[in-house]
Amino acid sequence: MAEAQDLLSKQLRERETIFRLLVSGVRDYAIFMLTPEGYVMSWNEGAERIKGYRADEIIGKHFSEFYTEADRKAKHPDRELEIARRDGRYEEEGVRVRKDGTTFWANVLITAIYDEDHTLIGFAKVTRDLTERRRMEQQREADAFLLSQTNEKLKQALEIKSRFLSTISHEVRTPMTGVIGLTELLSMKDLGSENNAAVKAIFESSKRLLNLLNNILETAKLESGKVVLEHRNFPVRSVIGDTRQLIARESAKKGLRTTGTCDDNIPEVVCGDELRVRQVLLNLAYNAVKFTNVGSIDLSAELKHENDREVVVRFSVIDTGIGIPKDLQEQIFQPFQQATPATARVQGGSGLGLSICRELVDLMKGDIGVISLPGQGSTFWFEVPFVRELCES
Numbered sequence: 001m002a003e004a005q006d007l008l009s010k011q012l013r014e015r016e017t018i019f020r021l022l023v024s025g026v027r028d029y030a031i032f033m034l035t036p037e038g039y040v041m042s043w044n045e046g047a048e049r050i051k052g053y054r055a056d057e058i059i060g061k062h063f064s065e066f067y068t069e070a071d072r073k074a075k076h077p078d079r080e081l082e083i084a085r086r087d088g089r090y091e092e093e094g095v096r097v098r099k100d101g102t103t104f105w106a107n108v109l110i111t112a113i114y115d116e117d118h119t120l121i122g123f124a125k126v127t128r129d130l131t132e133r134r135r136m137e138q139q140r141e142a143d144a145f146l147l148s149q150t151n152e153k154l155k156q157a158l159e160i161k162s163r164f165l166s167t168i169s170h171e172v173r174t175p176m177t178g179v180i181g182l183t184e185l186l187s188m189k190d191l192g193s194e195n196n197a198a199v200k201a202i203f204e205s206s207k208r209l210l211n212l213l214n215n216i217l218e219t220a221k222l223e224s225g226k227v228v229l230e231h232r233n234f235p236v237r238s239v240i241g242d243t244r245q246l247i248a249r250e251s252a253k254k255g256l257r258t259t260g261t262c263d264d265n266i267p268e269v270v271c272g273d274e275l276r277v278r279q280v281l282l283n284l285a286y287n288a289v290k291f292t293n294v295g296s297i298d299l300s301a302e303l304k305h306e307n308d309r310e311v312v313v314r315f316s317v318i319d320t321g322i323g324i325p326k327d328l329q330e331q332i333f334q335p336f337q338q339a340t341p342a343t344a345r346v347q348g349g350s351g352l353g354l355s356i357c358r359e360l361v362d363l364m365k366g367d368i369g370v371i372s373l374p375g376q377g378s379t380f381w382f383e384v385p386f387v388r389e390l391c392e393s
């Protein structure tokens with residue numbers, strides 16, 4: 001009997017030693033016991049590392065030493081024990097003071113410990129130094145704040161630029177329309193061949209300038225997000241024929257054949273932004289004429305996809321022109337980018353057309369692209385989803 005008891009108490013002692021070693025060896029957490037009144041009873045390595053006291057310096061002292069003057073005055077330490085006594089535990093994150101007076105950000109957990117008779121024998125206190133984590137959090141917050149400020153400034157700068165562009169182009173456009181109107185009148189008069197040629201040149205240049213202004217205005221408007229799409233019913237199939245007619249004169253001048261085909265299964269009427277669709281197709285068609293010297297321009301519309309709600313139409317402009325090298329096929333959709341500036345100089349243009357097309361197609365939740373081989377021609381295409389169900393006009 002006595003032997004068994006000896007064995008049991010030996011085992012208990014061993015277990016206690018292991019447990020004590022375990023706790024005392026933990027370096028990342030301060031783990032220690034407080035008396036029911038809050039006096040330090042035990043101290044581990046983590047506590048020494050985090051708070052700076054050796055065990056012999058702190059055991060027997062009141063745990064309110066770890067708190068700031070203000071917290072002590074506010075009786076914060078006492079309140080923590082009160083809550084732990086009442087609820088069994090108390091947890092918080094807050095500022096604690098080290099032996100040398102410096103402070104750190106701590107996670108604190110206080111657990112009430114009872115014996116078998118449910119008498120409170122003290123509190124287990126586990127403290128973790130979160131200074132580094134908090135510093136990182138604060139750094140992240142500061143970075144995010146800085147970023148949002150920079151973003152805001154950038155947005156404002158962009159807005160000013162867009163506003164500047166649109167005001168200037170608007171202001172210049174008005175007198176430009178006057179210049180165009182008057183030169184057109186002049187060109188109808190017989191001023192002698194030399195003068196007539198000059199007037200014609202003025203007329204052509206002014207038209208280009210007006211076109212450029214319109215493009216800048218449109219770009220500024222798109223950039224500022226002020227373009228609002230229309231949703232109206234419209235006869236989508238007629239877009240092909242009408243566009244073909246609009247380029248007929250220019251292409252005839254260059255001796256280019258034009259065709260226009262439209263899938264029969266495209267609904268007669270769909271709901272969407274007719275003007276924007278026409279604008280994109282016309283832009284692509286004019287480009288095709290501009291960059292093609294022999295052959296043909298084919299405009300087509302196909303039904304790409306349909307369901308109960310939606311009809312996706314794919315428009316294509318196929319030319320037999322100069323084509324575009326693979327590495328430039330993405331760039332040309334950026335503002336002011338031209339594949340062959342030399343050609344562009346002869347042909348005129350600002351490199352804004354395709355970027356406007358892409359912006360508009362994006363706005364319509366569609367897709368735009370090009371398939372091309374230099375010397376063999378290009379196929380510019382765009383797909384736009386339209387609402388099938390006829391909306392109120």
Ligand SMILES: Nc1ncnc2c1ncn2[C@@H]1O[C@H](COP(=O)(O)OP(=O)(O)O)[C@@H](O)[C@H]1O
Nearest residue numbers: 287288291332338339340349350351352353354
């Ligand atoms: N059909 C085409 N064939 C060959 N190159 C084209 C064609 N369409 C566009 N490009 C190239 O893409 C560039 C950008 O076109 P765009 O944005 O319309 O500007 P712009 O017509 O004012 O030059 C053109 O300058 C040209 O280099």
Ligand SMILES: [Mg+2]
Nearest residue numbers: 287349353354
């Ligand atoms: Mg163009």
